[in-house]
Amino acid sequence: MLLHEKQDSFSPLRQILGHVSQRRYRNYAAVGIALVLLSMVWLSGSLTLHSSRQKFHDDYVSNRVPEWTSRVSKSNDSHLIPANIWQIVLPKTQPFMGDPNHVHIDARQLEFTASWLATNPDWQYTLVGQKGGNEFVESHFKTNPKIIETYHNISNVGQKSDFLRYLLLSVYGGVYTDTDTVALKPIDVWVPKAFRDKARLVVGIEFDRRDGGPWADIPHWLQFCQWTIAAAPGHPVFTRMVNRVLKSLDDLSDLHGVPISQLQPESFEVMNSTGPAAWTDMVFEQLQVYNPLLNDTQDLSFMEEPTLIGDILILPIDGFGMGQDHSKSTNDGSIPPTAMMRHMFQGSWRGD
Structure with a gap:
């Protein structure tokens, strides 16, 4: 025709x-x-x-995921986690607020991104920068001005990136992963087949005191990483986490006697307000809702295989944490079969 x-x-x-x-x-x-x-x-x-x-x-301004994204997400019928991959690159200082279109991103920051694209064809990939982050927060949280105000006032790029990843996953779902991570297996195989119609949050262990003593910056016996998170949109853990971030930043502001915009947090203050220590607290609280018999993160120590508690799938140490010299992580140069991705520890937020 x-x-x-x-x-x-x-x-x-x-x-x-x-x-x-x-x-x-x-x-x-x-x-x-x-x-x-x-x-x-x-x-x-x-x-x-x-x-x-x-x-x-x-589509973007009207707060809708573009239609193509919706089609990709729906094609993954056996999973509850949408086929979205998110990464975030924010400037370490904030001199560009008046002209966010001219924030430069060094291509070397994205050297591992190709592994995510090659391993997960047909997944929707989004790199969120300062302009996109601002527009997303302002358009999706108009009814909660506290979130918008706090987000804009955060000066530490680590805390800001942490907060933004929770907000993105809460609204859209998918997989968030730091730019210094390498994909080893397709995301479609992260969740065992028996759990694919149940798992709405996938977390990995980054630290387990099973083979040593406590670390100064890690308050828990076992800690979950947040350099990579997979989630369905609207998971209740993000409501807990957003509230934790808001309260923690207010507490730091009161402690130091300065507004949030002037905070210069120490490493532990970052990790315990928006980072993995705070994330572990909130994930464990949600796990306790599903299983009240859990008393401490130590109850999850020595985990050797993926474990589903409620709708939260916990991967053992090698799932998201291979290549480390602690916690019985595989660190002999090989890639264990249970490894889904690897963190290369090239982030530099501690200097911010």
Whole structure:
């Protein structure tokens, strides 16, 4: 049908050429018609490109996930976690607030991102920068101005990135992963088949005191990482975590006698307000809702296989934490079969 229509659309041109009797004028006519056709093709392409860009803009501004994202998420019928991959790169200082379009991102920060794209074709990937983060928070949390105010006032890039990942996963779901992580297996196989219709949150262990004493910056016997998290949108753990962040930052502000925008937190203050220590507290609280017999994170120590508690799937140390020299993590140069990804520990938030 399209071919037939295309052929018919050229027949008037043939008639015009047919009525030009002299060769010289026929050549002039052919050239003129060709120029007209090229102009039409260029104009059509420009309109199509503008329409595509406008559609993406409309989807974003109207607080909807673009339709293509929705189709990808729905194609993964056996999983409750949408097929979205999120990474965040925010500037370490905030001099660009007035002109967020000119924040430079060093391409070297994304050297491991290709592993996520290659391992997970057809997943929707989004790199969120300062402008996108601001627009997302402002458009999705209009009814909670405390979230917007706190987000904008955070000056420590580690805390800001932490807060943003929880908000993104709460709204859209998917997989958040730091830019210094490497994908080892497709996300589709992270959750064992028996749990795929049940798991709405996937967390990994980053520290387990099973083979040593306590660490100064880690208050728990066992700690969950938040360099990589997989979640269904709306999981209740994020409500807990957002409230924890808001309270922790207010507490730090009161402790130091300065507004949140002027805080210069120490490493432990970051980890215990927005980072893995706070995350572990909130995940464990949610686990206790599902299993009141859990008393301490030590009850999860020595885990050797993926374990589902309620709708939270906990991966053993090698799942998200291989290559470390503690916690019985595999660190002999090999990649264990239970490893889903690897953290390369190249983040530099501690200096912020």
